[in-house]
Amino acid sequence: KNQVEQSPQSLIILEGKNCTLQCNYTVSPFSNLRWYKQDTGRGPVSLTIMTFSENTKSNGRYTATLDADTKQSSLHITASQLSDSASYICVVIYGGATNKLIFGTGTLLAVQP
Amino acid sequence: DVKVTQSSRYLVKRTGEKVFLECVQDMDHENMFWYRQDPGLGLRLIYFSYDVKMKEKGDIPEGYSVSREKKERFSLILESASTNQTSMYLCATVGTGSFYNEQFFGPGTRLTVL
Numbered sequence: 359k360n361q362v363e364q365s366p367q368s369l370i371i372l373e374g375k376n377c378t379l380q381c382n383y384t385v386s387p388f389s390n391l392r393w394y395k396q397d398t399g400r401g402p403v404s405l406t407i408m409t410f411s412e413n414t415k416s417n418g419r420y421t422a423t424l425d426a427d428t429k430q431s432s433l434h435i436t437a438s439q440l441s442d443s444a445s446y447i448c449v450v451i452y453g454g455a456t457n458k459l460i461f462g463t464g465t466l467l468a469v470q471p
Numbered sequence: 472d473v474k475v476t477q478s479s480r481y482l483v484k485r486t487g488e489k490v491f492l493e494c495v496q497d498m499d500h501e502n503m504f505w506y507r508q509d510p511g512l513g514l515r516l517i518y519f520s521y522d523v524k525m526k527e528k529g530d531i532p533e534g535y536s537v538s539r540e541k542k543e544r545f546s547l548i549l550e551s552a553s554t555n556q557t558s559m560y561l562c563a564t565v566g567t568g569s570f571y572n573e574q575f576f577g578p579g580t581r582l583t584v585l
Contacts, residue, residue, distance in 0.1 A: 401561050401576030447513070461513040
């Protein structure tokens, strides 16, 4: 069964600290993986996209990694800010020609002053 | 910048009512999608459209229908709203016919069915 699982479900950190969010998937055939940020009451906004040949990709203070062998991805946030408080969603695109998407349930991050 | 707008941010309807949710995009994208988002379940695809007057069922189409009369507008219709359709509804769009491209989401409509 194609699945995308994220951990932890929720996380509280202090402003300025780093954190890492995890995404494990059991999806085949894998095409690419995206991390989205969703602020409360808003639609998701893309942070990074990675194909199977990419190991790491950065977008400012956000760094995503991908291990296609173990089917794991992580999103590392450096020097967190209050504005990082949001839900972070991992999305895996699969299916070859049909290109279907599976969304993880997200990690809710709260950054406290 | 791609702009995806949805007709309402919050909507309250009664059981049995017919509900229309509208999505408009300004970037001439071919593909448009309707998702619902529920706690603990993530986003689930209801319907998508890859061209005007074309539509495809997603993973959970039951109880919904869609309309795409113009390229920029994709409507989601709840023929007879039920309480289990209370949810956050998100519209998304992507261009050039490729799912490799980024999906741009609207702000969402939080629908409550009483």
